[in-house]
Amino acid sequence: xxxxxxxxxxxxxxxxxxxxxxxxxxxxxxxxxxxxxxxxxxxxxxxxxxxxxxxxxxxxxxxxxxxxxxxxxxxxxxxxxxxxxxxxxxxxxxxxxxxxxxxxxxxxxxxxxxxxxxxxxxxxxxxxxxxxxxxxxxxxxxxxxxxxxxxxxxxxxxxxxxxxxxxxxxxxxxxxxxxxxxxxxxxxxxxxxxxxxxxxxxxxxxxxxxxxxxxxxxxxxxxxxxxxxxxxxxxxxxxxxxxxxxxxxxxxxxxxxxxxxxxxxxxxxxxxxxxxxxxxxxxxxxxxxxxxxxxxxxxxxxxxxxxxxxxxxxxxxxxxxxxxxxxxxxxxxxxxxxxxxxxxxxxxxxxxxxxxxxxxxxxxxxxxxxxxxxxxxxxxxxxxxxxxxxxxxxxxx
Numbered sequence: 001x002x003x004x005x006x007x008x009x010x011x012x013x014x015x016x017x018x019x020x021x022x023x024x025x026x027x028x029x030x031x032x033x034x035x036x037x038x039x040x041x042x043x044x045x046x047x048x049x050x051x052x053x054x055x056x057x058x059x060x061x062x063x064x065x066x067x068x069x070x071x072x073x074x075x076x077x078x079x080x081x082x083x084x085x086x087x088x089x090x091x092x093x094x095x096x097x098x099x100x101x102x103x104x105x106x107x108x109x110x111x112x113x114x115x116x117x118x119x120x121x122x123x124x125x126x127x128x129x130x131x132x133x134x135x136x137x138x139x140x141x142x143x144x145x146x147x148x149x150x151x152x153x154x155x156x157x158x159x160x161x162x163x164x165x166x167x168x169x170x171x172x173x174x175x176x177x178x179x180x181x182x183x184x185x186x187x188x189x190x191x192x193x194x195x196x197x198x199x200x201x202x203x204x205x206x207x208x209x210x211x212x213x214x215x216x217x218x219x220x221x222x223x224x225x226x227x228x229x230x231x232x233x234x235x236x237x238x239x240x241x242x243x244x245x246x247x248x249x250x251x252x253x254x255x256x257x258x259x260x261x262x263x264x265x266x267x268x269x270x271x272x273x274x275x276x277x278x279x280x281x282x283x284x285x286x287x288x289x290x291x292x293x294x295x296x297x298x299x300x301x302x303x304x305x306x307x308x309x310x311x312x313x314x315x316x317x318x319x320x321x322x323x324x325x326x327x328x329x330x331x332x333x334x335x336x337x338x339x340x341x342x343x344x345x346x347x348x349x350x351x352x353x354x355x356x357x358x359x360x361x362x363x364x365x366x367x368x369x370x371x372x373x374x375x376x377x378x379x380x381x382x383x384x385x386x387x388x389x390x391x392x393x394x395x396x397x
């Protein structure tokens with residue numbers, strides 16, 4: 001058996017933000033090094049993003065003659081260690097509710113946790129300030145937890161200028177009002193705000209010349225803003241395209257005034273053998289979304305769907321969910337399913353309706369079986385929507 005041995009330790013360094021599964025190991029000194037895994041090919045990826053949940057399904061194949069056992073890591077993008085970037089700032093117990101399934105069976109996993117301040121690692125003992133890695137803190141709680149460290153640990157953080165004495169906001173949870181008082185703050189939020197990185201990992205065996213499916217879901221954290229300006233770097237807030245999309249001239253008074261922004265790192269999918277055989281992305285929002293995919297902007301109403309064969313991502317993904325109210329509690333009535341076309345098949349405007357085009361054999365398409373009419377299922381592929389007959393659709397995940 002080809003066996004890769006990996007060191008599991010609490011990270012005292014920091015790793016690049018990413019969200020695609022990859023193989024790697026944790027260095028004893030901290031940080032994660034991702035290794036290219038030439039024997040494992042990602043045949044299919046289905047990435048479904050909506051406000052409040054991200055779901056990813058993968059089909060992996062071991063292309064070698066020997067089983068490969070390796071550690072697989074799923075790091076979340078870095079997030080603020082305080083509540084400033086959380087939409088529900090009254091809740092200091094944000095959890096990602098990460099769940100993992102392999103070949104349809106739920107699996108255990110390990111959680112690593114690291115901190116950094118403006119690009120430099122925070123001493124690992126500072127992680128004791130958090131009761132569990134997914135916990136988020138307000139400034140008053142941080143002050144109290146800091147005082148619980150040993151005198152030597154506190155002095156190390158003070159001497160290293162990881163923290164400073166200043167004014168913090170203290171929330172009265174009964175009234176919902178905030179007031180200032182003095183205390184120890186983790187950093188100057190305008191310059192060196194602490195960030196934390198959470199990584200989930202598990203050991204996986206890939207049998208020779210066989211495929212396995214991996215699925216995981218989690219509740220992402222969001223950066224929020226109330227001005228309507230986009231976070232996504234490829235979108236200029238003053239551009240005519242964005243202005244037209246977010247605030248039609250006829251409805252200027254209804255301009256979208258809030259958004260929830262998330263990042264999803266795609267580029268480390270290059271760590272597997274070759275390109276992704278079939279990459280499939282679906283973004284769903286109750287109203288509108290904008291963002292960056294393939295290095296350029298997209299403007300979508302309720303859905304944005306892209307499929308890419310033999311795809312090697314060169315850019316990462318960002319999404320701004322635009323809304324004039326909170327969208328984090330959004331629960332779609334019907335769940336999407338990824339299908340492979342057993343065709344060719346006709347794409348129709350309605351069941352038995354006008355032919356809009358042809359779906360090529362072995363291409364991939366998103367569908368909503370819960371909304372089917374008779375034997376016709378509504379489908380969406382690269383922004384082309386219509387109906388396809390269920391006899392021409394094979395469910396992938």
